[in-house]
Amino acid sequence: MLTWSRNGEGLTGWGEAARLEVSGPDRFAEAARWWRELCAAAEVADAVGASGCGPVAFGSFTFYDRSPSEASVLLVPEVVLGLRADRAWLTTITPAGAAAGSPPPPPLPTPPPSPAAPTGTAAPTNTTNTVTWAEGRVTEQAYMAAVARGVERIRSGDAAKIVLARDLVATAEAPFDVRRVLARLAGRFPDCWTFSVDGLVGATPELLLRRSGDVVHSRVLAGTAWRDTATDDAAGAAEAVVEGLLHSAKDREEHGYAVRSVADALAPYCAELAVPEEPRALCLPNVVHLSTDLSGRLASPSSVLELVGAVHPSAAVCGTPTGSAERLIAELEGLDRERYSGPVGWVDASGDGEFGIALRCGRISGRTARLFAGCGIVADSRPERELAETAAKFAAMRGALEG
Numbered sequence: 206m207l208t209w210s211r212n213g214e215g216l217t218g219w220g221e222a223a224r225l226e227v228s229g230p231d232r233f234a235e236a237a238r239w240w241r242e243l244c245a246a247a248e249v250a251d252a253v254g255a256s257g258c259g260p261v262a263f264g265s266f267t268f269y270d271r272s273p274s275e276a277s278v279l280l281v282p283e284v285v286l287g288l289r290a291d292r293a294w295l296t297t298i299t300p301a302g303a304a305a306g307s308p309p310p311p312p313l314p315t316p317p318p319s320p321a322a323p324t325g326t327a328a329p330t331n332t333t334n335t336v337t338w339a340e341g342r343v344t345e346q347a348y349m350a351a352v353a354r355g356v357e358r359i360r361s362g363d364a365a366k367i368v369l370a371r372d373l374v375a376t377a378e379a380p381f382d383v384r385r386v387l388a389r390l391a392g393r394f395p396d397c398w399t400f401s402v403d404g405l406v407g408a409t410p411e412l413l414l415r416r417s418g419d420v421v422h423s424r425v426l427a428g429t430a431w432r433d434t435a436t437d438d439a440a441g442a443a444e445a446v447v448e449g450l451l452h453s454a455k456d457r458e459e460h461g462y463a464v465r466s467v468a469d470a471l472a473p474y475c476a477e478l479a480v481p482e483e484p485r486a487l488c489l490p491n492v493v494h495l496s497t498d499l500s501g502r503l504a505s506p507s508s509v510l511e512l513v514g515a516v517h518p519s520a521a522v523c524g525t526p527t528g529s530a531e532r533l534i535a536e537l538e539g540l541d542r543e544r545y546s547g548p549v550g551w552v553d554a555s556g557d558g559e560f561g562i563a564l565r566c567g568r569i570s571g572r573t574a575r576l577f578a579g580c581g582i583v584a585d586s587r588p589e590r591e592l593a594e595t596a597a598k599f600a601a602m603r604g605a606l607e608g
């Protein structure tokens with residue numbers, strides 16, 4: 206099942222009418238070309254005529270140009286259900302070469318329940334699935350050692366910021382039911398974009414880019430705090446966490462690099478670009494982030510796929526300067542990031558679409574899931590603190606997998 210939704214609105218797709226697998230530095234441009242040609246050859250009857258209506262492709266791109274185990278994918282479903290405000294629409298897409306209406310679309314399951322209706326009838330009611338957890342390719346010790354080395358390299362001037370991640374592996378008694386995992390994420394994280402594309406499932410708080418006509422938006426996050434329930438005792442602790450974050454020089458530095466990277470990448474495409482000077486706090490159930498919403502008007506039409514290719518990798522997941530940070534991550538992290546921290550979302554035939562950064566997510570395959578989480582590292586970062594931050598970020602997916 207393919208999904209991109211937030212607060213009960215979004216797109217859900219089933220079946221596979223077409224699929225592109227692509228890798229390399231030109232993967233976004235190749236995906237944009239493939240999608241443009243496919244749409245140009247399609248016969249479209251679109252009675253609704255809004256963003257996300259008509260042919261739609263779901264995309265999930267690797268962080269690096271290439272991943273040893275995963276390609277970037279663009280998937281065109283056979284059936285798409287769209288929900289926005291007071292509108293709902295259903296699109297059917299017949300694969301090229303097949304007679305219209307054949308093969309028949311798959312029986313339509315209940316879409317992932319929105320927070321308003323958290324128990325979908327299609328998902329089994331038995332939620333018990335015992336999950337055991339193991340360290341991934343990057344152990345806790347290895348992660349702290351990588352952060353310590355990253356701090357040394359930053360202090361010696363090799364970069365200003367790098368983002369280092371680690372992984373965690375879940376094994377369950379029975380296969381994970383992706384619909385249930387999505388329903389839990391959507392219910393618990395209404396401010397996040399819940400997604401499922403080719404086995405990558407999560408709820409990201411970070412919108413890399415939305416294009417709607419000539420208007421673009423981006424929600425940039427970097428800088429994180431969380432409530433340590435073991436030591437923080439009373440009410441007021443949550444407010445103190447927010448205040449502490451808003452005044453933390455280290456977090457504001459991390460955040461500033463991320464905002465600048467997106468603003469600099471978007472500026473050449475925009476006739477107008479508004480970049481707020483001060484971040485605000487985005488409070489989620491498990492963490493609080495510094496958050497800045499950018500908005501702009503495009504100077505000329507570019508597909509969301511091309512724009513996403515220009516903005517990725519932002520300093521929220523890579524670092525500053527981009528090239529040095531990417532090399533340092535490859536040297537220090539010891540992880541194949543696969544599609545974690547890459548763009549994930551959808552594009553329609555007009556080039557409108559929404560792509561988030563694949564965060565707070567995991568690669569689900571049968572009874573196993575590999576979860577990823579990372580942190581921005583600057584000169585003042587401390588390894589134990591960053592390890593604790595990854596644990597706070599993992600909590601979203603851990604909880605959704607456990608029930």
Ligand SMILES: C=C(O[C@H]1C=CC=C(C(=O)O)[C@@H]1O)C(=O)O
Nearest residue numbers: 426427428429521578579580581
């Ligand atoms: C890289 C991740 O988060 C990014 C987004 C928000 C806050 C971040 C931070 O404070 O380090 C990261 O830049 C992740 O969740 O794996």
